[in-house]
Amino acid sequence: MAGFVSHFTNRLDAKGRVSIPAPFRSVLVRDGFEGLYCIASPHCAAVDAGGNDLLAEINKRSETFAKLSPDHDALAIALFGASENLRIDGDGRMTISDTIRDHTGITDQVTFVGMNYKFQIWEPEKFREFRAEAQRRALAMLSEQRSASSQGEPV
Amino acid sequence: MAGFVSHFTNRLDAKGRVSIPAPFRSVLVRDGFEGLYCIASPHCAAVDAGGNDLLAEINKRSETFAKLSPDHDALAIALFGASENLRIDGDGRMTISDTIRDHTGITDQVTFVGMNYKFQIWEPEKFREFRAEAQRRALAMLSEQRSASSQGEPV
DNA sequence: TCAATTCCCATGGTATCCCATAGGAACCCA
DNA sequence: TGGGTTCCTATGGGATACCATGGGAATTGA
Numbered sequence: 001m002a003g004f005v006s007h008f009t010n011r012l013d014a015k016g017r018v019s020i021p022a023p024f025r026s027v028l029v030r031d032g033f034e035g036l037y038c039i040a041s042p043h044c045a046a047v048d049a050g051g052n053d054l055l056a057e058i059n060k061r062s063e064t065f066a067k068l069s070p071d072h073d074a075l076a077i078a079l080f081g082a083s084e085n086l087r088i089d090g091d092g093r094m095t096i097s098d099t100i101r102d103h104t105g106i107t108d109q110v111t112f113v114g115m116n117y118k119f120q121i122w123e124p125e126k127f128r129e130f131r132a133e134a135q136r137r138a139l140a141m142l143s144e145q146r147s148a149s150s151q152g153e154p155v
Numbered sequence: 156m157a158g159f160v161s162h163f164t165n166r167l168d169a170k171g172r173v174s175i176p177a178p179f180r181s182v183l184v185r186d187g188f189e190g191l192y193c194i195a196s197p198h199c200a201a202v203d204a205g206g207n208d209l210l211a212e213i214n215k216r217s218e219t220f221a222k223l224s225p226d227h228d229a230l231a232i233a234l235f236g237a238s239e240n241l242r243i244d245g246d247g248r249m250t251i252s253d254t255i256r257d258h259t260g261i262t263d264q265v266t267f268v269g270m271n272y273k274f275q276i277w278e279p280e281k282f283r284e285f286r287a288e289a290q291r292r293a294l295a296m297l298s299e300q301r302s303a304s305s306q307g308e309p310v
Numbered sequence: 311t312c313a314a315t316t317c318c319c320a321t322g323g324t325a326t327c328c329c330a331t332a333g334g335a336a337c338c339c340a
Numbered sequence: 341t342g343g344g345t346t347c348c349t350a351t352g353g354g355a356t357a358c359c360a361t362g363g364g365a366a367t368t369g370a
Contacts, residue, residue: 010350019350042294061297067212067272070198071296076270077286078293083269084161085178089326165360174360245317
């Protein structure tokens, strides 16, 4: 089952609309979700987006606590309160809401990054920085692993 | 079966009415409940609101205690005594009752927060404070989940 | 009778629908 | 192989529908 792969950068128009990359759209059609489920990432200045697969992942996390309990309420506010159910228009576009703007810093361009079961929405420059940092950290972790494995220390 | 998602802030008018966000209204229509079931949250300065799904959760809770037992009676009073069944007018508005005002501190604006099977009604400033705390707790809970399952989610 | 509630309609701003166009890639056929 | 044609995609813009909000009129209840 092919998910969201590769990354694309598209332009916002005057009304705040942006085309969702066509390959992502066809994944969403297969997924069957009506619209586009979005949630602000708690880790970085990006928004996670997807369909039923992403929603199932989020539901799974919130179900570990009993409903109506303080823990569940806190989790539900952080997860569902920070989510949006955006509509996709007939031409395959979404509108960037103010909450997404605030969280990502998006102004006139949007980068879509495929991550298999979901994709992320970034401000292009922030994404470049994040990717460079991620690659640097990955390299560091790999080389550390190599030297640490000789000493038998887990990461 | 998408539930209540995202959050909205609307203004009270001179008569104490406020529009229920349209996306929430369509969820309520699907739910089939006549009106809006409201109950003051025991944890925080918010009111839980919803339809049959919320009612079912509350019933489930109270049924964990044997009927006619003192525990059940106490819980029933706490749950159903603090409940209201508000009506929704033809334009999709509700009126903020005095009990809701007292419990939430709402004056001229209302924040509606989606929590999937229910939504909460907040005074906007109180909500901002609570959300910051909820996000902290959620991050802690999620990272605990992750290490407990020893299965790293792709970020 | 007065106050509070409920119903109904008006309005401004925003989002959504629909259609148009340009550029590029794929395709087709000689 | 090469030139033309067709399709797809991203983007732009006008027209329309929806939504939050305000306020008057009718109704209810004490």
